[in-house]
Amino acid sequence: MLILAFIFASAPAGAADVFKLAIGQRGLWDSAIAEIGTEAGIFARYGLELQAFYTSGGGETQQAVISGSSDIGVSAGTLGVLGAFAKGAPVRIIAGEATGTAEYYFVRAESPVRSMRDIKPAMTFAYSTNGSGTHITALRFLKEYGIEPKLVATGSVPATFTQVMSGQVDVGFSTPPFGLDAAAEGRIRIIASANDLSSVRSQTVRVIIANAPDLARRRGAYSRFIAAYRETIDFMYDDPRAIAAFARHAQISEPMAQTVRDRFYPKTMLQLDRIAGIDELMADAVAFKYIPAPLIAAQLDELLQLPGR
Numbered sequence: 001m002l003i004l005a006f007i008f009a010s011a012p013a014g015a016a017d018v019f020k021l022a023i024g025q026r027g028l029w030d031s032a033i034a035e036i037g038t039e040a041g042i043f044a045r046y047g048l049e050l051q052a053f054y055t056s057g058g059g060e061t062q063q064a065v066i067s068g069s070s071d072i073g074v075s076a077g078t079l080g081v082l083g084a085f086a087k088g089a090p091v092r093i094i095a096g097e098a099t100g101t102a103e104y105y106f107v108r109a110e111s112p113v114r115s116m117r118d119i120k121p122a123m124t125f126a127y128s129t130n131g132s133g134t135h136i137t138a139l140r141f142l143k144e145y146g147i148e149p150k151l152v153a154t155g156s157v158p159a160t161f162t163q164v165m166s167g168q169v170d171v172g173f174s175t176p177p178f179g180l181d182a183a184a185e186g187r188i189r190i191i192a193s194a195n196d197l198s199s200v201r202s203q204t205v206r207v208i209i210a211n212a213p214d215l216a217r218r219r220g221a222y223s224r225f226i227a228a229y230r231e232t233i234d235f236m237y238d239d240p241r242a243i244a245a246f247a248r249h250a251q252i253s254e255p256m257a258q259t260v261r262d263r264f265y266p267k268t269m270l271q272l273d274r275i276a277g278i279d280e281l282m283a284d285a286v287a288f289k290y291i292p293a294p295l296i297a298a299q300l301d302e303l304l305q306l307p308g309r
Protein backbone atom coordinates (compact mmCIF):
# COMPACT_ATOMS: atom_id res chain seq x y z
CA MET A 1 0.00 0.00 0.00
CA LEU A 2 2.75 2.45 0.88
CA ILE A 3 5.05 3.19 -2.02
CA LEU A 4 8.32 4.69 -3.19
CA ALA A 5 10.46 3.71 -0.22
CA PHE A 6 13.88 5.28 0.13
CA ILE A 7 16.41 5.93 2.86
CA PHE A 8 17.98 9.32 3.41
CA ALA A 9 21.65 9.84 4.24
CA SER A 10 22.30 9.11 7.91
CA ALA A 11 24.44 10.29 10.79
CA PRO A 12 27.40 8.08 11.82
CA ALA A 13 26.48 4.49 12.64
CA GLY A 14 25.26 4.02 16.20
CA ALA A 15 25.10 7.76 16.85
CA ALA A 16 21.74 8.71 15.40
CA ASP A 17 18.15 8.33 16.49
CA VAL A 18 16.27 6.79 13.57
CA PHE A 19 12.81 8.00 12.54
CA LYS A 20 10.60 6.32 9.96
CA LEU A 21 8.61 9.01 8.13
CA ALA A 22 5.46 8.58 6.05
CA ILE A 23 5.04 11.61 3.80
CA GLY A 24 1.92 12.36 1.79
CA GLN A 25 2.51 13.12 -1.91
CA ARG A 26 6.02 13.35 -3.37
CA GLY A 27 7.31 16.35 -5.31
CA LEU A 28 5.60 19.16 -3.39
CA TRP A 29 7.39 22.04 -1.66
CA ASP A 30 6.16 21.12 1.81
CA SER A 31 6.62 17.38 1.29
CA ALA A 32 10.30 17.95 0.40
CA ILE A 33 11.33 19.41 3.77
CA ALA A 34 12.74 16.17 5.20
CA GLU A 35 14.73 15.37 2.07
CA ILE A 36 16.12 18.90 1.64
CA GLY A 37 17.03 19.10 5.33
CA THR A 38 18.81 15.77 5.12
CA GLU A 39 20.70 16.78 1.99
CA ALA A 40 21.79 20.00 3.73
CA GLY A 41 23.06 18.01 6.73
CA ILE A 42 20.61 19.62 9.15
CA PHE A 43 19.02 16.47 10.57
CA ALA A 44 22.40 14.79 10.95
CA ARG A 45 23.60 17.73 13.07
CA TYR A 46 20.71 17.02 15.42
CA GLY A 47 21.71 13.36 15.65
CA LEU A 48 18.86 12.08 13.51
CA GLU A 49 18.58 9.63 10.64
CA LEU A 50 15.40 9.71 8.55
CA GLN A 51 14.02 6.67 6.76
CA ALA A 52 11.16 7.97 4.65
CA PHE A 53 8.59 6.76 2.17
CA TYR A 54 5.83 8.52 0.28
CA THR A 55 2.14 7.65 0.41
CA SER A 56 -0.82 8.43 -1.83
CA GLY A 57 -2.23 10.94 0.64
CA GLY A 58 -2.94 11.91 4.22
CA GLY A 59 -5.22 8.95 4.90
CA GLU A 60 -2.47 6.43 4.12
CA THR A 61 0.03 8.53 6.05
CA GLN A 62 -2.19 8.46 9.10
CA GLN A 63 -2.71 4.70 8.90
CA ALA A 64 1.04 4.13 8.68
CA VAL A 65 1.54 6.01 11.94
CA ILE A 66 -1.37 4.32 13.70
CA SER A 67 -0.08 0.86 12.71
CA GLY A 68 3.45 1.66 13.87
CA SER A 69 5.00 1.12 10.44
CA SER A 70 5.96 4.80 10.61
CA ASP A 71 6.96 6.87 13.63
CA ILE A 72 6.05 10.23 12.12
CA GLY A 73 3.51 11.25 9.49
CA VAL A 74 3.85 14.46 7.47
CA SER A 75 0.80 16.19 5.93
CA ALA A 76 -1.98 14.21 7.57
CA GLY A 77 -5.42 15.83 7.27
CA THR A 78 -6.37 17.45 10.57
CA LEU A 79 -9.99 16.29 10.56
CA GLY A 80 -8.94 12.72 9.86
CA VAL A 81 -6.52 12.85 12.79
CA LEU A 82 -9.25 14.21 15.08
CA GLY A 83 -11.47 11.32 14.04
CA ALA A 84 -8.80 8.68 14.57
CA PHE A 85 -7.85 10.06 17.99
CA ALA A 86 -11.50 10.19 19.09
CA LYS A 87 -11.75 6.46 18.27
CA GLY A 88 -8.73 5.69 20.45
CA ALA A 89 -6.01 5.48 17.81
CA PRO A 90 -2.44 5.91 19.16
CA VAL A 91 -1.73 9.16 17.33
CA ARG A 92 -0.61 12.59 18.55
CA ILE A 93 -0.18 15.91 16.74
CA ILE A 94 3.40 17.13 17.25
CA ALA A 95 3.29 20.17 14.96
CA GLY A 96 1.17 22.10 12.52
CA GLU A 97 2.04 21.52 8.86
CA ALA A 98 -0.10 23.69 6.59
CA THR A 99 -2.32 26.60 7.53
CA GLY A 100 -4.11 27.07 4.25
CA THR A 101 -3.01 25.01 1.28
CA ALA A 102 -1.63 25.37 -2.25
CA GLU A 103 -4.06 22.92 -3.88
CA TYR A 104 -6.09 23.86 -6.91
CA TYR A 105 -8.94 22.15 -8.74
CA PHE A 106 -9.06 21.67 -12.49
CA VAL A 107 -10.90 20.15 -15.43
CA ARG A 108 -9.90 19.25 -18.96
CA ALA A 109 -9.93 22.19 -21.35
CA GLU A 110 -12.95 20.82 -23.25
CA SER A 111 -15.04 20.46 -20.06
CA PRO A 112 -18.14 22.66 -19.76
CA VAL A 113 -17.23 23.34 -16.12
CA ARG A 114 -15.77 26.80 -15.58
CA SER A 115 -16.43 27.20 -11.86
CA MET A 116 -17.51 25.08 -8.92
CA ARG A 117 -21.09 26.22 -9.49
CA ASP A 118 -21.14 24.43 -12.86
CA ILE A 119 -20.58 20.99 -11.32
CA LYS A 120 -23.58 18.66 -11.76
CA PRO A 121 -24.66 15.70 -9.60
CA ALA A 122 -23.70 13.21 -12.33
CA MET A 123 -20.09 14.42 -12.32
CA THR A 124 -17.18 12.99 -10.35
CA PHE A 125 -14.94 14.98 -7.99
CA ALA A 126 -11.51 13.72 -6.94
CA TYR A 127 -9.75 13.51 -3.58
CA SER A 128 -6.68 11.49 -2.64
CA THR A 129 -7.56 9.11 0.21
CA ASN A 130 -10.19 8.90 2.95
CA GLY A 131 -9.41 11.27 5.82
CA SER A 132 -6.87 13.25 3.82
CA GLY A 133 -6.70 17.02 3.49
CA THR A 134 -8.05 16.78 -0.07
CA HIS A 135 -11.00 14.72 1.17
CA ILE A 136 -11.82 17.38 3.75
CA THR A 137 -11.44 20.19 1.21
CA ALA A 138 -13.73 18.36 -1.22
CA LEU A 139 -16.41 18.09 1.47
CA ARG A 140 -16.04 21.78 2.21
CA PHE A 141 -16.48 22.71 -1.46
CA LEU A 142 -19.63 20.60 -1.64
CA LYS A 143 -21.01 22.30 1.47
CA GLU A 144 -20.00 25.83 0.39
CA TYR A 145 -21.43 25.62 -3.13
CA GLY A 146 -24.34 23.26 -2.49
CA ILE A 147 -23.13 20.83 -5.16
CA GLU A 148 -23.53 17.05 -5.09
CA PRO A 149 -21.02 15.31 -7.38
CA LYS A 150 -19.81 11.80 -6.67
CA LEU A 151 -16.59 11.91 -4.62
CA VAL A 152 -13.90 9.54 -5.92
CA ALA A 153 -10.63 8.57 -4.21
CA THR A 154 -7.97 8.88 -6.92
CA GLY A 155 -4.72 8.55 -4.96
CA SER A 156 -1.65 10.64 -5.71
CA VAL A 157 -1.46 13.89 -7.65
CA PRO A 158 -0.02 12.23 -10.83
CA ALA A 159 -2.62 9.45 -10.66
CA THR A 160 -5.39 12.02 -10.30
CA PHE A 161 -4.10 14.01 -13.28
CA THR A 162 -4.08 10.88 -15.44
CA GLN A 163 -7.65 10.00 -14.45
CA VAL A 164 -8.92 13.48 -15.30
CA MET A 165 -7.12 13.62 -18.65
CA SER A 166 -8.38 10.15 -19.61
CA GLY A 167 -11.97 11.14 -18.81
CA GLN A 168 -12.41 8.83 -15.82
CA VAL A 169 -12.91 11.78 -13.45
CA ASP A 170 -14.48 15.16 -14.19
CA VAL A 171 -12.86 17.41 -11.55
CA GLY A 172 -9.35 16.78 -10.25
CA PHE A 173 -7.09 18.29 -7.63
CA SER A 174 -3.43 19.12 -7.93
CA THR A 175 -0.68 20.90 -6.06
CA PRO A 176 2.06 23.01 -7.64
CA PRO A 177 4.31 22.36 -9.44
CA PHE A 178 2.32 19.48 -10.86
CA GLY A 179 0.00 20.50 -13.69
CA LEU A 180 1.12 24.11 -14.05
CA ASP A 181 2.67 23.32 -17.43
CA ALA A 182 -0.60 21.77 -18.61
CA ALA A 183 -2.49 24.89 -17.50
CA ALA A 184 -0.04 27.14 -19.34
CA GLU A 185 -0.41 25.02 -22.48
CA GLY A 186 -4.21 25.19 -22.30
CA ARG A 187 -4.72 21.45 -21.76
CA ILE A 188 -6.48 21.98 -18.43
CA ARG A 189 -8.49 24.80 -16.87
CA ILE A 190 -8.09 25.72 -13.21
CA ILE A 191 -11.54 26.38 -11.73
CA ALA A 192 -10.78 27.02 -8.06
CA SER A 193 -8.13 27.17 -5.37
CA ALA A 194 -8.61 25.50 -2.00
CA ASN A 195 -7.71 28.82 -0.41
CA ASP A 196 -10.84 30.30 -2.00
CA LEU A 197 -12.56 28.78 1.03
CA SER A 198 -12.15 30.82 4.22
CA SER A 199 -12.44 27.56 6.18
CA VAL A 200 -9.24 26.38 4.48
CA ARG A 201 -7.02 29.46 4.37
CA SER A 202 -7.61 30.35 8.03
CA GLN A 203 -7.22 26.85 9.49
CA THR A 204 -4.39 24.37 9.95
CA VAL A 205 -5.70 21.79 7.52
CA ARG A 206 -2.69 19.43 7.70
CA VAL A 207 -0.52 18.41 10.63
CA ILE A 208 2.57 16.40 11.54
CA ILE A 209 1.68 13.39 13.67
CA ALA A 210 3.52 10.82 15.76
CA ASN A 211 2.86 7.31 16.97
CA ALA A 212 1.89 7.86 20.62
CA PRO A 213 3.86 4.98 22.24
CA ASP A 214 7.03 5.93 20.37
CA LEU A 215 6.58 9.60 21.27
CA ALA A 216 6.30 8.67 24.94
CA ARG A 217 9.52 6.62 24.74
CA ARG A 218 11.63 9.16 22.82
CA ARG A 219 10.29 12.61 23.62
CA GLY A 220 13.75 14.19 23.51
CA ALA A 221 14.44 12.81 20.05
CA TYR A 222 11.11 14.16 18.82
CA SER A 223 12.00 17.60 20.19
CA ARG A 224 15.21 17.45 18.16
CA PHE A 225 13.23 16.40 15.09
CA ILE A 226 10.98 19.45 15.35
CA ALA A 227 14.00 21.72 15.92
CA ALA A 228 15.70 20.32 12.81
CA TYR A 229 12.47 20.58 10.81
CA ARG A 230 12.10 24.22 11.83
CA GLU A 231 15.72 24.98 10.86
CA THR A 232 15.13 23.31 7.50
CA ILE A 233 12.10 25.52 6.82
CA ASP A 234 14.25 28.59 7.57
CA PHE A 235 16.91 27.25 5.20
CA MET A 236 14.35 26.71 2.44
CA TYR A 237 13.29 30.36 2.54
CA ASP A 238 16.65 31.98 3.30
CA ASP A 239 19.24 30.03 1.28
CA PRO A 240 19.19 29.97 -2.54
CA ARG A 241 20.61 26.44 -2.49
CA ALA A 242 17.18 25.26 -1.37
CA ILE A 243 15.63 26.24 -4.71
CA ALA A 244 18.16 24.10 -6.57
CA ALA A 245 17.56 21.23 -4.15
CA PHE A 246 13.79 21.39 -4.62
CA ALA A 247 14.16 21.59 -8.41
CA ARG A 248 16.16 18.34 -8.33
CA HIS A 249 13.68 16.72 -5.96
CA ALA A 250 10.62 17.68 -8.02
CA GLN A 251 12.41 17.29 -11.38
CA ILE A 252 11.50 20.79 -12.52
CA SER A 253 13.49 23.84 -13.56
CA GLU A 254 14.90 26.21 -10.96
CA PRO A 255 12.73 29.12 -12.21
CA MET A 256 9.64 26.91 -11.78
CA ALA A 257 10.84 25.90 -8.32
CA GLN A 258 11.21 29.57 -7.40
CA THR A 259 7.68 30.28 -8.69
CA VAL A 260 6.21 27.40 -6.72
CA ARG A 261 7.74 28.62 -3.48
CA ASP A 262 7.11 32.34 -3.90
CA ARG A 263 3.61 32.18 -5.39
CA PHE A 264 2.04 29.19 -3.68
CA TYR A 265 3.91 28.53 -0.41
CA PRO A 266 4.38 31.63 1.75
CA LYS A 267 6.46 30.81 4.78
CA THR A 268 3.52 31.78 7.00
CA MET A 269 1.72 28.68 5.71
CA LEU A 270 4.20 26.41 7.49
CA GLN A 271 3.32 27.11 11.13
CA LEU A 272 4.68 24.40 13.45
CA ASP A 273 3.74 25.86 16.82
CA ARG A 274 -0.02 26.14 16.62
CA ILE A 275 -3.17 24.64 15.18
CA ALA A 276 -5.10 27.60 13.82
CA GLY A 277 -8.89 27.46 14.05
CA ILE A 278 -9.11 24.39 16.28
CA ASP A 279 -12.70 25.17 17.36
CA GLU A 280 -13.80 25.59 13.74
CA LEU A 281 -11.93 22.42 12.76
CA MET A 282 -13.77 20.45 15.43
CA ALA A 283 -17.11 21.91 14.29
CA ASP A 284 -16.32 20.74 10.74
CA ALA A 285 -15.24 17.35 12.06
CA VAL A 286 -18.64 16.98 13.71
CA ALA A 287 -20.50 18.22 10.61
CA PHE A 288 -18.60 15.80 8.35
CA LYS A 289 -19.04 12.94 10.87
CA TYR A 290 -15.38 12.46 11.75
CA ILE A 291 -16.19 12.88 15.45
CA PRO A 292 -19.53 12.69 17.30
CA ALA A 293 -18.84 15.80 19.42
CA PRO A 294 -16.05 18.36 19.90
CA LEU A 295 -13.12 17.10 21.94
CA ILE A 296 -13.01 18.35 25.52
CA ALA A 297 -10.04 20.26 26.93
CA ALA A 298 -8.45 17.17 28.49
CA GLN A 299 -8.60 15.34 25.15
CA LEU A 300 -7.02 18.27 23.34
CA ASP A 301 -4.24 18.41 25.94
CA GLU A 302 -3.52 14.76 25.19
CA LEU A 303 -3.75 15.06 21.41
CA LEU A 304 -1.82 18.31 20.90
CA GLN A 305 1.83 17.72 21.73
CA LEU A 306 3.04 20.88 20.02
CA PRO A 307 6.43 22.58 20.51
CA GLY A 308 6.35 24.52 23.76
CA ARG A 309 2.90 23.26 24.74
